[in-house]
Amino acid sequence: MAEEALFAGPAIRRLRKREGLTQAATATRLEISPSYLNLIERNQRPISARVVMRLVEQFDFDPRTLREDEAIGGIDGLARRFADERFADLGIDRDEMQELLASAPQAAAAFARLYDNAGRAPVEEDDPLFALRREIEKWRNHFADLDNAAEELADEMRLSRGDIGLALTDRLRERHQLSVRILPRDVMPDSMRRLDLHARQIQLSEMLSAASRNFQLALAIARLEFRDEIDAIAKGAQFDDETARGLFTRHLDGYFAAALLMPYSRFLRACEATGYDLPVLLRRFSVSFEQLAHRLTTLQRVGQRGLPFFMVRVDRAGQFSKTFVGASTARFVNSDVSCPLWYAHRAFERAGELQVQFVSLDVAGEREGGWLTISRTVEGRGEPGETQFVVSIGVEAVLAGDLAQARGISLRSDDAQPIGPGCRRCHRVRCSQRSLPPTGRRLTFDPVRYGITPFEFAGN
Template sequence: MRKTFIGPHLRRLRQDAEETQAQMARRLGISAAYVNLLENNQRSVSVAILLRLFEHYGVDWHDIAEDGAGARLADMRGALQDPLFDGTRPDLHELRGAQTHGPTVIEAFLRLHRAYMTTSDQLLALAAQPGELEPIFSASPEGAVHHFFRRQRNHFPVLEQAAADIWAEGPPATDDLYPALKARLHARHGISVRLVQVNDLPRTLRQYDQTRAEVLLSEALDHPNRVFQLVHVLGLIECRDQIEGLLNTSGIDDKQGRARCLVELANYFAAAVLMPYDAFLREARASKYDFDHLATRFGVSFEQACHRATTMQREGAQGVPFFFLRVDKAGNVTKRFNATDFHLAEYGGACPKLDVHMTFRLPGRIVPQLVEMPDASQYFVFARTVDRPTFERHGQDNRLAVAMGCTIQHAPEIGYADGIALQGAAATPIGINCRICPRASCDQRAHQASVLKTPVDESRRGATRYDA
């Protein structure tokens, strides 16, 4: 027979009865020392004692001997997978010890963790509402960087000038950029560039070894991204003072946040070098923002060309004010840039009616869409999948999707809108987030919105479980 320990339950039973260990011992016909051993799980309980507990305290032995320990242990292991516990996660032996000696502590911990998850969920829903809780969420490194770029309208004149100064005598031809960058790094800074096999640079695309004065590039990178990584490193070296100056005005104090911001500023510099402001804006207007054409013209990727278009905010020479979203197959927004006042760009992207999510079924194809927010504002949005570097056969189909959008007033300037009736056309009704979207009858609703207080009608079933 499996040994049964009931220590914490026995202690709670005795305390509820307001008895000492000696008083309980007399009622059960055992010694006080044995009660102490039972309470501390140093002895297993016998069937005879379980029957006496039922006789004297009216307790069903099933209630204390079969207490869902396995399920509670599984719940604990699940809760401890939270990244919050990285580096401090107890092993299974410790958890079993806690289960044996402190089940009430485990129950309290699980209640606390559930409350933490619920509160986090509610805060995320509130943060999706424009203007709410920005100081809280900007505390994360990504949030702090996003809000810094947002305050600058995603445009940094000092980096634009530094990029223009890189090729004082004119930029090399697109197909000469890679050797020109390698030559510049070697001649000016003594840095060599070496292309290495995937196995020699596992799970890494680029490594800059300052000690050895060497940049290693993975062969998993395609040519445009090899060029981009070299310009990024060049920015870290030759544009360091300008980047540090911007960091000092960012208001970001924590080490991780500043490091993230430095990387994004170096990326901005690299894009400005590869796609010079005036030339890019001129070509964008002439092609009606054909991003495949722009990517080919400047030797960059589709995503890089889209990202660069959001930075065209120089006073007196502004392009279409775009917002940029990048999502993964699960619908998570992995990157966003916003040079506008659009709430959709700032907080949205999760609405299943936004066709950026459908692009995974149509890889490589542009999907245009007219959308309307609950406040009746309308946008033209177009989206397409982009492929990520593949390290191994198990990492295939490593796709993301990017979406670009602008107010409907700017749609005639964009070729992807050709053939779409922009005036009076039916727009797809979308929202920022199900938790705050007021569209009660939406057939794609995934959560009950906090702004909807319609009572539940048990006699009716609508398009979703929330429409009743």
């Protein structure tokens, strides 16, 4: 069967304008005629595979951005939103929707975002956590300069050798005249790491695991040796609140520490060689599951990209305390709460086990996308077993076929578990797990029948 033609005129036009090029200059770099480029930009000709390859070679360009409509479910996703009764009097047909997608995909995406967030509690623009996430998403959680610096330092320290903790300790002693001391819990009841300049010590709590000790030492090195580079990035962010800048700086410290423990090129090679086998990667780099999950969302180096993972951390109430989308298109993690049908919740009852699940976003009976998700419990910062979260990562199912954790999992679209973005924002009908009515829907009541959910609405 012939492949579907790809029309991407607005994306090509924005790329050209971003580079400050004329159509003639762009056409020369793409090795096509200016008239052909003009037809592509006006969506009168599809873009060929050869032109896509030239775009990748000539520009800092991610070809996944050509299919901008996929993030909103294409014409079917747009049609589902316009089917809302609030737009019934406008008579918008599929031809108009298709024209909107073709000529102004970002405007269509903006409408979809507003529609999808209509039932969500408003987030104040001055909320530091909201501002932090917005800044990280602007960078797509990839900070190339920090990755390069951490990779050079890892090579200098020869961190590929077996005992990473010993190499980090040696660096602190030889370069900074700081020794590492492990202190009892009763001496450090409320701290994980402390810098004692008087005693020239990095003091660590005995309650930290080996992976957490390594990470804390890497954080100390980040602050001691790369403070200026990290602070420069943080100062460049447009924050109205210094609290947000402090959170962003802390994120960048952690980013550098993870990049030092998992140097980009070597880590990506290991991912690809093992099929992103998580237990193998945990052992090989001596990191925790949460540290590994963070790192998987950052692999977006130009010419050396990894798979576009997302990562979230969920508490027992289903609240997201961390969300890193990176280059992923997973919309269901852009909520404040999660769906109880997602295995992230089952993971709490099976501590330490990987819970693998193929899910799709079901909105009013129409499925959008599909993701292979992997969830596992992680310990919080309190007493062992006292605080517990689940960290979940996921990647689009179309990219997940060769993953080690996908073995034995059917990735056929019909086999995906449909989930929603939390009950208030979910318009999925006949869901026995529904806890709250969906916002914006009128409830219906049948005096002669009682359904499987106490909240039935038009479409059930």
